[in-house]
Amino acid sequence: MKEFWDNVSRYPRFLLTIMLGIFFALFERVKPLLERPVTAIALGGVLVGGLLFIIFTLRAMLGLTPV
Numbered sequence: 461m462k463e464f465w466d467n468v469s470r471y472p473r474f475l476l477t478i479m480l481g482i483f484f485a486l487f488e489r490v491k492p493l494l495e496r497p498v499t500a501i502a503l504g505g506v507l508v509g510g511l512l513f514i515i516f517t518l519r520a521m522l523g524l525t526p527v
Contacts, residue, residue, distance in 0.1 A: 493499045519525050 490503065493503055
């Protein structure tokens with residue numbers, strides 16, 4: 461039974477490793493865009509706009525605030 465729980469405990473570490481790998485791979489592709497101020501501001505605006513879109517959509521879907 462100990463081997464079973466050892467095997468199950470590996471899955472969260474595997475998930476964390478995969479998520480960090482994806483983050484670092486995406487960051488390496490975006491890093492050249494951050495060197496110029498105009499593209500850095502535009503990229504920041506896109507990220508903030510996307511985050512706000514998700515927040516407002518989830519609030520409307522869950523009925524937390526009237527739409």
